Amino acid sequence: MGAMASITVGFDLDMTLIDSRPGIHACYLALAARTGTYIDADLAITRLGPPLVEELAYWFPAEDIPAMATLYREIYLEKGITAAPAMPGAREAIAAVRAAGGRAIVVTAKYEPNAKLHIEHLRMEPDAVIGDLWAEAKAGALREHGASVYVGDHVGDVRGARTADAYSVAVATGPCDERELREAGADVVLTDLTAFPEWLAAHTRRETRA
CATH class of the missing domain: 3.40.50.1000 (HAD superfamily/HAD-like)
Structure with a gap:
């Protein structure tokens, strides 16, 4: 053997x-509220897996994505970590x-x-x-x-x-x-x-x- x-x-x-869906859902709603940009959070959490920037590309122009990723990650510290079982x-x-x-x-x-x-x-x-x-x-x-x-x-x-x-x-x-x-x-x-x-x-x- x-x-x-x-x-x-x-x-x-x-x-x-x-x-991670509950926290990510909350983050997209908060990002939409902060930026005035519509984001379908219900749809976004059905596509988890790829990098954040790929999802952001559905909602923001390419030139805004780096700044939106930074803002999202700031929001995530408040809403994303403890919400995920x-x-x-x-x-x-x-x-x-x-x-x-x-x-x-x-x-x-x-x-x-x-x-x-x-x-x-x-x-x-x-x-x-x-x-x-x-x-x-x-x-x-x-x-x-x-x-x-x-x-x-x-x-x-x-x-x-x-x-x-x-x-x-x-x-x-x-x-x-x-x-x-x-x-x-x-x-x-x-x-x-x-x-x-x-x-x-x-x-x-x-x-x-x-």
Whole structure:
């Protein structure tokens, strides 16, 4: 029987580890009120995953986006952090990685300082938090930290995992349904993170036998 090296698992943040919709919804309403610009906050929170600037481009001209991103992030400190609860099974998923003798990291498109504030507020305590990376760009951080598994809710997360040659575990808790995630190339799709510890235990056994 082979021995398995210590595993490193990467996790996305929004709609994977945290439900950021309530806070983001409040931030878009506040941004609209501050700027006098219409923003459909209900629609915006159905498109979570890509970087903030991509959503802002639906509502503001290109030349205004940098300033709007700065203003949004200021508002986010007040309205976004404490409004976001942990997703079901999030803490248990990180604990399962630790129980397997591994490391858990967070790799997210979210502005890194705000991502760290979420993690601190919810006391999740991963080994590292890397922000400002989207889709294929996540592969660099995954490779740097030796992650062999990446868990996310968006087809962009699947692309990031595939680019890093990591096992893609998708959770159907975000804007992409199971069909979209599978078609994007996810190796496995879980209903949510409550199923992750059992999956990880089985995956670890398979890798040990290989």
